[in-house]
Amino acid sequence: MNRFAMIGQRMTQAIPSIIGIIIVTFLLTRALPGDPAVYFAGPAADEQSIAEVRAALGLDKSLPEQFWLYLGDLVRGDLGVSISTGRPVIEELATRLPASLELTLVALIFAIGTALPLGILAATRPNTWIDHLCRVVVTAGVSLPVFFTGLFFVYIFYYIADLAPSPLGRIDIYFIAPDHVTGFFLIDSLIAGDFETFRAAFAQIILPAVSMGVFVLAPLARMTRASMLQALGSDYIRTAQASGLSRSKVLFAYAFRNALLPILTTLGMVFSFMLGANVLVEKVFAWPGIGSYAVNALIVSDFAAVQGFVLSMAILFVVINLAIDVLYTIVDPRIGMEG
Amino acid sequence: MTDTSDIPLLAIKDLTVEFKTRSGVVEALHEVGFEVHKREMVGVVGESGSGKSVTAYTVMGILDRAGRATGGSANFGGFEMIGARERDLRELRGREASMIFQSPRTALNPIRKVGAQIEDVLLQHTQVHHRDVKQKAIDLLAQVRILRPEQRYHAYPYELSGGMCQRVMIAIALACEPALLIADEPTTGLDVTTQKATMDIVRDLTSARNMAAILITHDLGLAARYCQRIVVMQSGEVVESAPTDVLFSDPQHPYTKKLIQATPRPDSRLEDLSDVAKDDERVSAATASTELEVEGEAPPLLEVRGLVKEYPLHETAERRRVMDRILRPNLTPSPSVFRAVDAIDFVVGSGESVGLVGESGCGKSTTSSMVTRLLDPTEGTILFDGEDIGAIPARKFARHPLRAAIQMVFQDPTESLNPRFSAFDAIAEPLRRLGAPMDRTSLAHTIEELATMVGLPTELLTRFPHQLSGGQKARVGIARAIALRPKLLILDEPTSALDVSVQAVVLLLLDRLRRELGMTYIFVSHDLNVVRLLCDRVIVMNEGRIVETGKASELLTNPKEDYTRALVEAIPHFGQSEGMPTLEGSVA
Numbered sequence: 005m006n007r008f009a010m011i012g013q014r015m016t017q018a019i020p021s022i023i024g025i026i027i028v029t030f031l032l033t034r035a036l037p038g039d040p041a042v043y044f045a046g047p048a049a050d051e052q053s054i055a056e057v058r059a060a061l062g063l064d065k066s067l068p069e070q071f072w073l074y075l076g077d078l079v080r081g082d083l084g085v086s087i088s089t090g091r092p093v094i095e096e097l098a099t100r101l102p103a104s105l106e107l108t109l110v111a112l113i114f115a116i117g118t119a120l121p122l123g124i125l126a127a128t129r130p131n132t133w134i135d136h137l138c139r140v141v142v143t144a145g146v147s148l149p150v151f152f153t154g155l156f157f158v159y160i161f162y163y164i165a166d167l168a169p170s171p172l173g174r175i176d177i178y179f180i181a182p183d184h185v186t187g188f189f190l191i192d193s194l195i196a197g198d199f200e201t202f203r204a205a206f207a208q209i210i211l212p213a214v215s216m217g218v219f220v221l222a223p224l225a226r227m228t229r230a231s232m233l234q235a236l237g238s239d240y241i242r243t244a245q246a247s248g249l250s251r252s253k254v255l256f257a258y259a260f261r262n263a264l265l266p267i268l269t270t271l272g273m274v275f276s277f278m279l280g281a282n283v284l285v286e287k288v289f290a291w292p293g294i295g296s297y298a299v300n301a302l303i304v305s306d307f308a309a310v311q312g313f314v315l316s317m318a319i320l321f322v323v324i325n326l327a328i329d330v331l332y333t334i335v336d337p338r339i340g341m342e343g
Numbered sequence: 344m345t346d347t348s349d350i351p352l353l354a355i356k357d358l359t360v361e362f363k364t365r366s367g368v369v370e371a372l373h374e375v376g377f378e379v380h381k382r383e384m385v386g387v388v389g390e391s392g393s394g395k396s397v398t399a400y401t402v403m404g405i406l407d408r409a410g411r412a413t414g415g416s417a418n419f420g421g422f423e424m425i426g427a428r429e430r431d432l433r434e435l436r437g438r439e440a441s442m443i444f445q446s447p448r449t450a451l452n453p454i455r456k457v458g459a460q461i462e463d464v465l466l467q468h469t470q471v472h473h474r475d476v477k478q479k480a481i482d483l484l485a486q487v488r489i490l491r492p493e494q495r496y497h498a499y500p501y502e503l504s505g506g507m508c509q510r511v512m513i514a515i516a517l518a519c520e521p522a523l524l525i526a527d528e529p530t531t532g533l534d535v536t537t538q539k540a541t542m543d544i545v546r547d548l549t550s551a552r553n554m555a556a557i558l559i560t561h562d563l564g565l566a567a568r569y570c571q572r573i574v575v576m577q578s579g580e581v582v583e584s585a586p587t588d589v590l591f592s593d594p595q596h597p598y599t600k601k602l603i604q605a606t607p608r609p610d611s612r613l614e615d616l617s618d619v620a621k622d623d624e625r626v627s628a629a630t631a632s633t634e635l636e637v638e639g640e641a642p643p644l645l646e647v648r649g650l651v652k653e654y655p656l657h658e659t660a661e662r663r664r665v666m667d668r669i670l671r672p673n674l675t676p677s678p679s680v681f682r683a684v685d686a687i688d689f690v691v692g693s694g695e696s697v698g699l700v701g702e703s704g705c706g707k708s709t710t711s712s713m714v715t716r717l718l719d720p721t722e723g724t725i726l727f728d729g730e731d732i733g734a735i736p737a738r739k740f741a742r743h744p745l746r747a748a749i750q751m752v753f754q755d756p757t758e759s760l761n762p763r764f765s766a767f768d769a770i771a772e773p774l775r776r777l778g779a780p781m782d783r784t785s786l787a788h789t790i791e792e793l794a795t796m797v798g799l800p801t802e803l804l805t806r807f808p809h810q811l812s813g814g815q816k817a818r819v820g821i822a823r824a825i826a827l828r829p830k831l832l833i834l835d836e837p838t839s840a841l842d843v844s845v846q847a848v849v850l851l852l853l854d855r856l857r858r859e860l861g862m863t864y865i866f867v868s869h870d871l872n873v874v875r876l877l878c879d880r881v882i883v884m885n886e887g888r889i890v891e892t893g894k895a896s897e898l899l900t901n902p903k904e905d906y907t908r909a910l911v912e913a914i915p916h917f918g919q920s921e922g923m924p925t926l927e928g929s930v931a
Contacts, residue, residue: 243444243451249433253463262452
């Protein structure tokens with residue numbers, strides 16, 4: 005089977021997962037405690053007005069009927085209206101999801117940019133100061149909770165050193181958000197050619213991204229070190245050395261390419277984890293992301309919003325896993341070829 | 344051919360290497376010295392732990408971090424290799440001196456095309472211009488006799504056989520036309536015919552380029568066939584060094600004599616090995632030579648009829664076949680299954696010892712797995728003592744009463760023992776599962792008896808596999824297999840992972856146990872010389888079919904089929920004509 009067929013096949017395998025996600029999110033939100041109709045009708049409502057609200061929300065229909073309507077709405081791109089804000093859920097997601105994704109991606113880039121060199125250096129020089137440094141960073145990273153590092157950074161860089169802007173949202177209040185193209189302020193401002201805004205957005209994102217990145221840096225650095233050590237101990241490295249290949253060639257073309265596979269797996273897991281861990285960072289930095297939105301919605305039984313959130317996150321998970329699998333087949337020619 | 348008058352290409356002198364381990368500093372090499380001249384192939388032989396590979400790695404400067412040369416020198420064409428700067432060594436490696444290794448599949452980068460790996464070396468040492476590098480790589484593949492080199496250039500190592508991978512390794516090693524090639528166990532794990540093909544390429548290419556070569560091997564026969572001079576190493580020291588014919592006709596050192604004695608040859612008999620095992624295995628030559636006269640007339644214990652094992656081919660092949668049938672109905676359909684074992688029949692008499700021989704992929708292991716009832720046959724019957732055990736699913740056979748009657752000794756003594764089980768538990772396991780219930784003391788007694796029977800000191804019973812030597816682990820594996828007094832014992836390459844002297848001991852042990860316990864053996868092996876020592880009859884398999892069957896002594900000296908002859912001729916051996924050395928009580 006050639007590689008493209010493999011990738012195609014892997015993509016079709018994602019379809020059942022998405023169908024499953026739609027069913028489960030629907031059922032899950034219906035199983036939430038609390039009656040949305042009672043909440044929406046307000047504290048002064050009587051039996052009748054609650055029943056009216058229930059009928060208006062379609063909650064008086066049977067579950068299969070509700071599901072059918074839900075499916076129809078999904079096809080039209082309608083995720084319902086948020087009870088608490090009164091705005092369509094899809095609109096809210098469209099502005100908040102890019103904010104969270106931007107934060108996550110910047111954090112991930114920071115984590116990869118630090119963890120991989122650290123892990124590689126530690127693996128090539130075991131039991132030297134760089135190896136010990138790697139170990140300290142890894143331990144610190146996993147043992148400090150995200151909200152702590154977040155608050156700590158705010159205290160140091162904003163309150164004491166005054167290097168960072170106030171930790172309130174995606175961009176300083178003196179700036180206007182760039183025109184919406186991708187929803188990523190960093191990219192949109194570059195598209196608009198507005199470097200001032202870019203700088204402002206970047207200054208704003210750096211602290212939350214780093215506090216998030218520090219946490220996921222640990223598993224990445226660990227895995228990089230371990231799989232690099234394993235790769236460096238393999239027979240083909242000995243061959244490469246015996247052939248007199250240069251150090252960089254041995255390290256990157258031979259060892260790192262082979263060590264990449266477990267790192268990719270870890271990357272997929274870390275990314276998924278970050279999407280979930282967003283909430284804490286978003287709360288600390290008042291980041292208008294999807295995580296804080298979901299928490300608010302959950303507290304007030306805003307089922308349309310929760311449903312939309314869970315659905316979009318689940319689809320994101322599927323897409324990430326798909327991307328990791330595709331990367332895997334690109335890195336390793338052996339996948340799907342044997343047996 | 345050998346020119347010894349000029350200065351040696353490589354002169355190793357008093358080389359001492361130490362390894363830092365958790366239990367202190369260990370001396371791996373002690374004042375090792377030998378010379379390699381231009382246009383000669385020198386064999387370095389010895390058993391595991393003798394330091395032959397460490398010597399090569401030290402000279403090349405690719406020793407582990409834990410190892411360090413503490414003394415001596417290695418002068419390579421006027422350049423001192425020991426203590427040289429890494430940058431200079433790197434320049435030298437691959438261009439002036441190169442290496443090929445054991446297990447070629449893992450020695451190649453698994454996710455890089457073989458052509459690219461050859462190019463890496465060429466470009467590193469700037470041997471060719473970027474423009475011509477691809478053509479040069481393809482030329483090299485052609486030189487190591489790889490067919491369709493243009494296509495193979497794009498292959499990944501996993502798409503090639505072990506023999507092919509070793510040829511690619513040779514191409515990499517010879518790419519820059521070095522003056523010295525060090526081959527470290529280059530054919531271990533390869534079939535004998537592949538071994539011959541590979542070594543012939545090494546010999547032809549090195550002599551065509553006036554190169555010197557060092558062949559590191561545990562196989563005396565291989566060294567004898569290809570080397571002009573042989574250096575024998577034992578526990579980090581060179582014990583003897585002599586021209587090949589002198590070494591075999593007049594070995595000086597007792598260890599050399601022991602090695603020669605322990606290596607099975609086409610004309611050696613089991614009692615020849617017994618001298619080697621004097622201390623370990625008290626088998627007098629007299630008992631070993633009394634042949635059990637069991638041949639055709641013995642009642643059959645095992646009868647295999649029309650045994651077939653099929654495996655489905657790859658999914659896409661299956662799909663293509665279906666498409667073919669739809670699009671081109673006139674075409675004869677290509678087979679959708681691969682027949683690993685293709686309708687074979689054979690009979691094993693009670694008390695007989697039958698060898699099952701063939702190269703990898705011939706179906707011998709599949710056959711033995713089916714007879715052991717670890718694998719279900721696709722078709723055919725396996726009659727054991729008159730009962731069709733082939734009809735019992737492998738899943739259920741583990742609880743069948745006949746499970747105790749058919750036992751197996753596995754290939755790798757380390758891998759086949761549970762690392763968390765002590766020797767005692769490993770031997771007790773089958774007794775606890777399948778044996779008659781017994782109390783703690785009688786179990787302990789039985790196990791001590793078994794240990795004594797296989798020559799395992801009873802004080803070692805509390806040890807775990809990693810605390811035992813290879814030979815001791817092999818004994819545990821054998822004790823476990825005979826614990827239930829099986830009628831049929833299937834031995835799957837039981838000695839291929841062992842050093843020759845240990846192999847000799849284990850072979851003698853197996854032979855003695857068969858006599859004492861009246862067992863029937865099926866001995867699966869690729870090593871014809873070993874098979875001949877232990878077996879009355881030999882079955883030769885190729886591509887899932889039986890090629891030839893016959894008495895061991897006749898079949899191996901006078902094979903009728905071409906395939907068998909090719910197998911027999913590919914085995915490297917020594918000293919058929921010269922008088923064999925005598926051992927006058929000098930064995931250590």
